[in-house]
Amino acid sequence: MRKIIFLPHSIAWCGENGVIYLNKHLKEFDESLYKRILKHEQEHTMGIYNKQDFLLDFKNDISQWELLGFCIAHPLGFVQLCPIVKVKNIWFYSWLSTIKLIITIGVIWLIIKII
Numbered sequence: 503m504r505k506i507i508f509l510p511h512s513i514a515w516c517g518e519n520g521v522i523y524l525n526k527h528l529k530e531f532d533e534s535l536y537k538r539i540l541k542h543e544q545e546h547t548m549g550i551y552n553k554q555d556f557l558l559d560f561k562n563d564i565s566q567w568e569l570l571g572f573c574i575a576h577p578l579g580f581v582q583l584c585p586i587v588k589v590k591n592i593w594f595y596s597w598l599s600t601i602k603l604i605i606t607i608g609v610i611w612l613i614i615k616i617i
C-alpha cells in the first residue's frame with residue numbers, strides 16, 4: 503500500500519519512494535476524477551521517472567479540461583503548473599510546466615473573452 507499525502511495545493515503527483523501527493527479538495531470536488539487521478543498515480547513506478555512513467559503520462563486519459571475546472575474551483579491547484587519543480591530534493595526549472603502554464607493562461611484568457 504502506497505503512502506498518500508494530502509496537500510492544500512497542486513493537483514497530484516507521484517514523488518520519492520512512490521509516495522502519492524494529492525490535493526485534499528479533489529475528492530469533494532469530483533469523486534470520479536479523484537479515483538481516476540489516484541489510479542493514474544498508483545500506476546507510476548516507485549523509482550526515478552523512466553520510460554514507463556513517460557508512456558503512462560503520454561496516454562493519460564484524464565482530461566485537461568477537468569483539471570482546469572478543478573483549478574478554477576480551487577486556485578491553489580495552479581501551483582502544479584509552477585515551472586519550478588522539486589525532484590529528489592533538487593529544484594529544477596521545468597520547460598514543460600512553462601508551456602502548460604502559457605497554454606492554461608491562454609485558455610483562461612479565451613474563456614474570459616467569450617464570457
Ligand SMILES: [Zn+2]
Pocket residue numbers: 542543546558559
Ligand atoms: Zn503521471
